Amino acid sequence: METLLLNKEDVDVNTPMPELISAVEDAFAAYENGDAQMPAKSYIDLPQYNGDFRSMPAYLDAGSWDAAGIKWVNVHPDNPDDFDLPTVMGTMVYSDPENAYPLALMDGTELTMKRTGAAAAVATDHLAIEDATSFGVVGAGVQAYTQLEAIAAVRDIEEVVVSDIDDEAVQKFVDYFADDFDVRGGSIADAGHCDVLSTVTPVEEPLVAPEDLADHTHVNAMGADAEGKHELADDILLASKLVIDDYAQTTHSGEINVPYNAGVLTDADIYGEIGEIVTGQKDGRTTDDTVTVFDSTGLAIQDVAAAHVVYEHADEHDNGYPFDLLGV
Template identity: 55%
Template sequence: MSILTTEEDVTERGTLMIDRDELDECVEMDGVIDAIEDAFVAYESGDAVMPPKTYVDLPETNGDFRAMPAYVDDAAGIKWVNVHPDNPEKHDLPTVMGVVIYSDPETAYPLAIMDGTKLTRYRTGAVGGVASRHLAPSDASTLGLLGAGEQARAQLEAIASIVDLDRVVVTDLDEQAVTDLCEQEADRADEVVGGTPEEVAGCDVISTTTPSTEPILQREWLDDGTHINAMGADAEGKQELDPRIVEDAAVVVDDWEQCSHSGEINVAVAEGRLAREDVHADLSEVVSRTCDAPTDGLTVFDSTGLAIQDVATARLIYETAEEQGAGYAFDLVGT
C-alpha cells in the first residue's frame, strides 16, 4: 500500500523538512533497532532493492561524496553523504554531513528531506544493537568501547537496550572524551569507567568506533566467547582488530562487497587471509534465521552501513513526525 493514496493527500501534506533537533524528538533507539531488524528480514526475503553504494572521489579536496539509494518494505529514499577530513580545520565544518530524501514509492513524491548526519548516528548505533541481539553471549553483562566519540555513545545507547549491563569500559586516545562519556552516560550501566584497550578486550561485548589503520585489539586479550561489533573501518586500509581475530572468529558481515573493500575485513581480504567462503553469514541471514547464528566461540560483526538501514530509519522518523506534527512542510515540487 502506498504511503500517499491520492493527489489531494500529496498537496495537503507537502514535503516535510526535518532538522537535527526535530529528528531527535522523533527517534527512540529501541524503535530504530526494531525497524532495522525488519529491514534485514525484508532484504533477505527479496522485498528490497539496494544498488551498490556510489562514490564520487574528490582528491583535489581530500574528500568524497557517497550516494546510497534503497527501496525496502514499501519505503524508498536516498542518502547523500560526504567524508571531508579537512573540514574541521579548514572550514569549521564537520567531517561527515548527510541529507536524506525520503519518497513515496508509488507516486515518487518527496515526502521528507531530513538531516542525514544524526540519522546515521542512530542507524549505525542501532545495527550494533541488532548484531548484539543475535550474536552476543546470552549471559553478557559487560561492554567495552574502543573509542569515546559520538558513535561510541550511540553504540552504548543501543546495546544497553539489548543487554542488561553491569559494567562498561571505555578507552580512547582523548582522555577528556573518556571522562566526558563516563560522566554523561553513567546511567547506562551500574558502572561506566575508563580503561586500557586490554581492559576493553576483557568485556563480553565490544564495539570499536575508531578511524585506526593499525590494529588496536589483540587476539591474546580476548576470550573465545566475546562478540565484537567492528564499526570503525569505513575505507580501504582501515582496521582496528588484530588480523588473527578475524581469522579465528565467526565473521558476520552487513554486505560482503562493501566489507571486503572498506570494512574491518578489507585488509585481511587484500592480504589473502580471508575469502568469501570464510565468512559465516550476512547479518540479514542470521536475523531471518536462514542461517544459524554461531553458538560459541569468538564472533565479529563487520558493519559498513547499508542504505536499507537509512531508509528504514527515515520511514520511522517521517511517520513519527507526521504523528507529532513535527517538521516544516513546504511545496517542493509545485503540486
C-alpha cells in the same frame, strides 16, 4: 502536498531505539529475502579538497510497510580546522515509493549514528551471550554514544568501559552516562574483556589484538567504512565466527577488506551475512561459539528503515518544518 524538513533534533526525538532496532532488523530480512533494492554505494572522489561524496539509495518492502530514499553523505577530514564544520555530514531524502513524492528531507548525520547503533544492536542480540552485562567501546567519538544506547536496549548492560587516546573525550563519555551505568575509562584490553565490544575508530593499523578479548566477547567492528581501514587483528577475524552485513561492501571497504584483498582471509572464513541469521537460515550464537565478530559497513537499507521510523513519528508528533518543495 508538502515536504517535511527535519533537523538533527527532530531525527533524535523521533527514533525510539527499540522501534529503530526492529526496523533495521526488518531491513536486513527484506534484503536477504529479495524484497529490497540497494545499488552499490557510489563515490565521487575530490582529492583537491581532501574529501569525497557518497550516494546511498535503497528501496525495501518490509511487509507491513515499504519505503524508499537516498542518503548523500561526505567525508572531508579538513572541515573541522578549515571551515569549523563536521568531517562527515549527510542529508537523507525520504520518498513515497508509490508516487515518488519527496515526503521529507532530514539530517542524515544523526540518522547515520542512530541506525549504526541499531545495526550493532541487531547483531549483538543474535551473536552475544544472552546474559551479557558489560559493554566496552574503543573510540569515544559520537558513534560511541549510540552504540551504548542501542546495545543497552537488547542486553541488560551494567558495566561500561570506554577506551580512547583522547582523555577529554573519554571523560565526556563517562560523564554523559554516569547516571545510567557503572562507566569508566580503561585500556583496549579492559574494553575488550567485556561481554560486548564495539570498535568505532578510523584506523588503518589494527589496534585490537587477540589477547585484548575475552574468550566469549562479541565484537561489533563498526569503524571501517573505506578501503584500507582495519581495526581488528587478522588473527581475530580468522578465529572468530565472522558475520558481515553485505559481501560486496565488506570485501571492498569493511573490516575484512585489507586481509581479504591480501588473500589472508577468504570466503571460507566468512560464516554468513546478518540477513541470513535474522531470517533463521543460519544460527546466531551457539554454545560452541567463542569470539563472534560483526563487520558492519552501514547499508542504505538501514538509512531508509531509520528514515521511515523518523517520518512516521514526526508526522504523529507534528514536528519538523513543512514546506512546498515542488509547488504541486
